[in-house]
Amino acid sequence: MHAFDVLGDPVRRRIIELLADGEMSAGEVGAIVQREFGISQPGVSQHLRVLRENGFTTVRPQGTRRLYAVDPAPLQELDHWLERYRSFWSQRLDALSTEIARGRSRRRSGSGESPADHQTRRRSDGTDG
Amino acid sequence: MHAFDVLGDPVRRRIIELLADGEMSAGEVGAIVQREFGISQPGVSQHLRVLRENGFTTVRPQGTRRLYAVDPAPLQELDHWLERYRSFWSQRLDALSTEIARGRSRRRSGSGESPADHQTRRRSDGTDG
DNA sequence: CGCCTTTATAACCACGGTCTGATATTGTCG
DNA sequence: CGACAATATCAGACCGTGGTTATAAAGGCG
Numbered sequence: 001m002h003a004f005d006v007l008g009d010p011v012r013r014r015i016i017e018l019l020a021d022g023e024m025s026a027g028e029v030g031a032i033v034q035r036e037f038g039i040s041q042p043g044v045s046q047h048l049r050v051l052r053e054n055g056f057t058t059v060r061p062q063g064t065r066r067l068y069a070v071d072p073a074p075l076q077e078l079d080h081w082l083e084r085y086r087s088f089w090s091q092r093l094d095a096l097s098t099e100i101a102r103g104r105s106r107r108r109s110g111s112g113e114s115p116a117d118h119q120t121r122r123r124s125d126g127t128d129g
Numbered sequence: 130m131h132a133f134d135v136l137g138d139p140v141r142r143r144i145i146e147l148l149a150d151g152e153m154s155a156g157e158v159g160a161i162v163q164r165e166f167g168i169s170q171p172g173v174s175q176h177l178r179v180l181r182e183n184g185f186t187t188v189r190p191q192g193t194r195r196l197y198a199v200d201p202a203p204l205q206e207l208d209h210w211l212e213r214y215r216s217f218w219s220q221r222l223d224a225l226s227t228e229i230a231r232g233r234s235r236r237r238s239g240s241g242e243s244p245a246d247h248q249t250r251r252r253s254d255g256t257d258g
Numbered sequence: 259c260g261c262c263t264t265t266a267t268a269a270c271c272a273c274g275g276t277c278t279g280a281t282a283t284t285g286t287c288g
Numbered sequence: 289c290g291a292c293a294a295t296a297t298c299a300g301a302c303c304g305t306g307g308t309t310a311t312a313a314a315g316g317c318g
Contacts, residue, residue, distance in 0.1 A: 011276095013133070030294095047276090048296090066295065072214055079214075088205075178267090264313100267312070279300100286291105287293105
């Protein structure tokens, strides 16, 4: 199951949002999600499993409870996939990188730059046919 | 269908990637996707429909062709959703320079690989004793 | 106009994901 | 140990997604 599929489910997105604020037990998550979505305890448990098995969460047993927390790795992966498209809505980032490439950056810690190549959208239109 | 669901499908992700380089006709997209995934023309057309109806693409008729292009709006929405979790892997606002640095070093070699995306994340919990 | 090309839609089917109730597992406590 | 609490797993039903074939719609051209 792809990371995008994992987040395709509203229950799982909600669980991740809940865990974003910090560790929660399966039961706490379950209580909220069951109330909000009207699904059963096994239902929630299975969503937790999907999140677990796809690396979205870590689990820490505490007594008979399971404390779930967000593992950001897959989220970061998705963020990276989206990175390619970020230039579509923010030229600012692009402009900034250009600035830095020009050597206008303040000499902060560790900022070794080299002329960054400018990515061009809109491939040169070739007439085929 | 939620934006995450739309990108859950590998064919649709591939189409978006193709369109990232610029406008393409349905036929051009189709030719590539059909070859890479072994699906039929209607199959591709339906994926284009899903992308269209969910705002991921714009279409511009040119004669009998349909020129598709990326509409970044839903992608930006997802990016915004992920924003909340960005602090998990970059606590510093300095993340911007990291992004730029990554953009430089992350030189994607060609992507003419097999369509099947694999997932190399396998967690091995369960310390036996 | 008639035919070809390009793309979309319709109808149908198969598979897999997600739900539920039942039950197993594990830990705590008296 | 036995009862209870917390959580996970199992087995089965259901439904939506995504594939296919057949066909429609719309533009270009001789």
